[in-house]
Amino acid sequence: MYIDSHCHINFPELVARLPDILGKMDENRVSHALCVSVNLPEFPQVLALAEQYPHIFASVGVHPDYEDTPEPSVEQLVELADNPRIVAIGETGLDYYRLQGDLEWQRERFRTHIRASRITGKPLIIHTRSASEDTIRIMREEGANPEAGGAAGVMHCFTESQEVADAAIELGFYISFSGIVTFKSAKALQEVARTIPLERMLIETDSPYLAPVPYRGKTNEPGLVRHVAEFIADLRGIPVEEVARHTTENFFTLFKMAK
Template sequence: MIVDTHCHLYFDRFDADRDAVIARAAENDVQVMVIPAVNVETSKAAISLAETHTGVYACVGVHPNYVIQFTNEMRAEFHSLSAHSKVVAIGEIGLDYYWDTVPRDQQKLAFEAQLSLASDVDLPVIIHCREAFPDTIEILVDWVKNSNYPENPGVLHSFAGSLEDAKRLLDIGFFLGITGPVTFPKADGLRTVARTIPLDRLLIETDAPFLTPQQRRGKRNEPAYVKWVGERIAIERAIEAEDLFAATTRNAHQLFRLSSSLNL
C-alpha cells in the first residue's frame, strides 16, 4: 500500500474524472490519499470527498495565499469541522513569501492561530513554506516548545529547503514531504535532502494537480504518480522501492494516526 499524503482532489481540474483518478490511484497501490484544504470552502469539499471514498482523508485550514483575514468565525468553523472522524490534520497552513499576495503579518497571524487550533483539537499540522524558512521554522520551534513537544507535530510539505532547514525541522519532530521535483534533472539539492534524512521521517506526496513528476511533466498531476516520487527516492537511497513505500506508508499512518481505521 502507498499513501499520497498531499493531493488537492477538489480542484476543478479533477471535475471531469475525479472518481476515475481515485480509482486509478488504487489500481497503482495508492489506496490512501490525504487532502489538504486551502480555505473554508475546500475544507468542506475535502470532507465530502472523504465521506464518499474509503481511503480518502481530509484536512481543514487556510493556506497562506488564501488568507484575507483570519477571523474568530473562521477559527470556530475549522474547530467544528475538525471534529469529523475523517479529518486527520490542520492544513495546509504556513507562510508564502514567493507569491506574497497576502501581507506577511496577516499570514503570520493566521499561521499562529491555526497552530494553536491544532493544539486545541489535538491534530497534527501540514505546513506550506515557500521562501519563508527562517520565519516558518522560528514559529514552529516556539509552537512545539510551548505545546509540550507533541511526538509527531506535523509535516513540512513539498520540502524545498536546505539540509540545515531539514535538520532544524527534524529536531522538533517534523516529517518532511517530498514531491515531484525530486525527479527533475536539475534537482540535485532536493535529491541530497531526500537521500540524507532518516527514512522514518520521510513522506511522499504529489501536491496534485501541481508538481507533476518528470515522466509526465507539463501535464496534470494525480495521486497514482506518487509512485514515481517514491521510486526516485529509493534509487537515491539505494534501497528497494517496496521498502521505501513500506516505510513512507508506516510514517503516514503514524503522523495522521490512520492505523486504527485501516486495521493495520
C-alpha cells in the first residue's frame, strides 16, 4: 500500500471529481492521503474532507506564497489544530522564488507555525524554494527539532541539494519526494532520492500539480503517487514493495495522530 503524504484534493479541479479521485486511490492501492491546508479561509473545506473520510487526514496552516490572506497567530493555529483529524501544522516555510522584496513577513509567519508545532506536538510540513539557507537557520533558531523539544516534520516536495537534505535529516525531519523526481531534468534530485535513508523518506503528489512521468503535464491526483514509489525503487535497485513499506511506516511514525 502507498500513502500520499501531501495533496490538495480540496482544490476545485479535484474536489469536483472527488468520487473518481477516491476510487482511483483504491485502484492504485493508495490507502491514505493527507490533505494540506494553504490558507485559513479554505481550511474548513480541508477539515470537512478529513471528517467525512476516515482515510483522509488534514493539516492547518498558511502557505508562504499567500501574501494577501489572513495572517495566523500561534494561538489561532493551536486552537484550530485541537482536532484529532488535524495531524500536522502547515504547510509553512519560505519561498523566495515566487515573491520578491522584503519578505520578513514570510519569515515571521514561518516562526509562528514552528511555535504552534512545538506547543501542539504536531509535526511541521515545510515548503522551501530558493530559500534553503534561511529555512534551515530558522528551524534551528526556533527549535524545530525533536532533540530541542520541538516536533519533527517533513520537507515536502523536496527539490534542494544533498546538503540541505542532510541538514534536515540531522534536525529529525523526513524528506518527501513528489513527481518532480521522475522528470528527466531532475538528475541531482534523483541522486538525493537514491542515497538518503529509506527510514527518512516519504512520497507525495502535491496534487493537482506536478504529475509524475508518464502523466507529466496532466492534472495530478493521489492515485498517481505509486509512480513516484516505482521510480524511486528503480533508482535504488530495490522492490517497490520496500519503498511502499518504508514510506507507509514513516508516515504513521511522523504523523502519530493518523494512527
